[in-house]
Amino acid sequence: MNFPLRRRQLEGGTEPLSDWGIYSETGRLQEVLVGPIDFYEWRTGNSTSRRHVNAGARYDLAVAKAQYNEMLDVYRQADVNVHFLGAKAEQPYSIFARDSSVMTPWGPIISQMYSPWRRSEWVTALEFYQQAGIPIYDVVTAGCFEGGDFMLIEPGVVLCGYSGERTSEAGLAQVKSWFEKEGWEFFAVKFDSHFLHMDVQCVMVAEKLAAVCTAVVPDELLAWLKSKNIDIIDIPYKQAMELGCNIVSLGDERVLIPEESITLKQQCNARGLTVFDPDIAMITKGGGGVHCMCQALKRSEK
16 A cells, blocks of 8 residues: 655645644544553653652552543543544553644644654554555654644644754754745744643643643743734643643633643633533643643644
């Protein structure tokens, strides 16, 4: 079977896909890719999991699976078709499907992972897209690039964070060049690696509305969001480090939020959004939330 790893037109002008693809993080979610729970366990490769392990917390797979299924029920209630990455014992963190690929209007980009024990996840992502018949936009080959740092703020506009680790300057520069040739704005901002990914600090909640931990994000990011007329819900540092910003916009003024994200739930309810709030604490203590666990495959903008 012929399955090219690049449909991207080198000088831009790539034709958008008709059956797959997204233009923003806030359009109505129709198809989503979720990572498997089968072999998930906490690994101390990030500050969140280290903090809980050092405090004596214990992982319980049965509880994690029950919470995972509660999250899946939200997608079903929201009429979202759920797809799954293949489960492999050597990939315990492939549950976080956000990182191994990112979706664009022109098809997925296959990422390159930073942590040695996650580097094979790109193969599993590629296998899924091949089996689903979803054409690949391109593959990152210059440095590291992880999906948790990347988001389509709105049609034509990308926000991408980088710490120099999970997303390196070289990886970011490569992807930035692709989007700019397609005529998109690509705003890059550097942050401290302590914060894992950009989606720990900033995630879109709805059109022109973002959850942001203003205490930690760079001032240049706040100024840029303001220039885009994006309203901000400020998330306290402690809640952000427990993945309180790490949420999924379902579109149509609906949002998937972890139960423990008290501030964001209150603010979303006050704004009239429909809130789904499953308890996923056994999963988030390993360093990833609902946003980390999914990769949107198709969204309808209106």
